[in-house]
Amino acid sequence: MSKKILFLTFFMTILITITFAEGMQETQLIAEPEYNMSDPCIACHVAVTPGILTGYGKSKHIESNVSCQACHTAHEDDPTGFNHNGFEITVIPSPKYCEQCHSDEVAQYNNSKHAWAAFMGQ
Numbered sequence: 001m002s003k004k005i006l007f008l009t010f011f012m013t014i015l016i017t018i019t020f021a022e023g024m025q026e027t028q029l030i031a032e033p034e035y036n037m038s039d040p041c042i043a044c045h046v047a048v049t050p051g052i053l054t055g056y057g058k059s060k061h062i063e064s065n066v067s068c069q070a071c072h073t074a075h076e077d078d079p080t081g082f083n084h085n086g087f088e089i090t091v092i093p094s095p096k097y098c099e100q101c102h103s104d105e106v107a108q109y110n111n112s113k114h115a116w117a118a119f120m121g122q
Ligand code: HEC
Pocket: 040, 041, 042, 044, 045, 048, 068, 069, 072, 073, 084, 085, 087, 089, 090, 091
């Protein structure tokens, strides 16, 4: 091999390595947002259902430190409530579960399902 080709190969290898290393760093940043590990639901779900946490992590709720339980703890009169690893939860919280924090939007929901859809779409 001529010196020129040797030099070019060396140069390209460094370029590819740098590009790859930067790509890896970005992947890690996206994959590991900061979760509140003192939340018992998060602590276990990080391991078992990371996909659900990614969705949750993107939302305003995790930024505002709203816990999983704030939405999923089953109300006493909710027939969908069941014991899940020692916690009474529901899988599908209805708008009633949002009322304590979003009373205006839930009042609107009761009048117009469209207003609720607009709220959820944000
Ligand atoms: C010890 C581990 C563990 C803890 C603690 C835990 N979960 Fe889970 N959760 C799981 C696993 C595993 C699954 C998937 C299998 C299943 O449905 O049990 C799951 C499933 C779910 C589901 C879907 C259930 C379904 O039938 O589709 C919801 C909702 C849920 N968890 C919410 C919570 C909430 C809210 C908390 C905290 C109050 C919590 N989990 C605490 C392990 C855990």
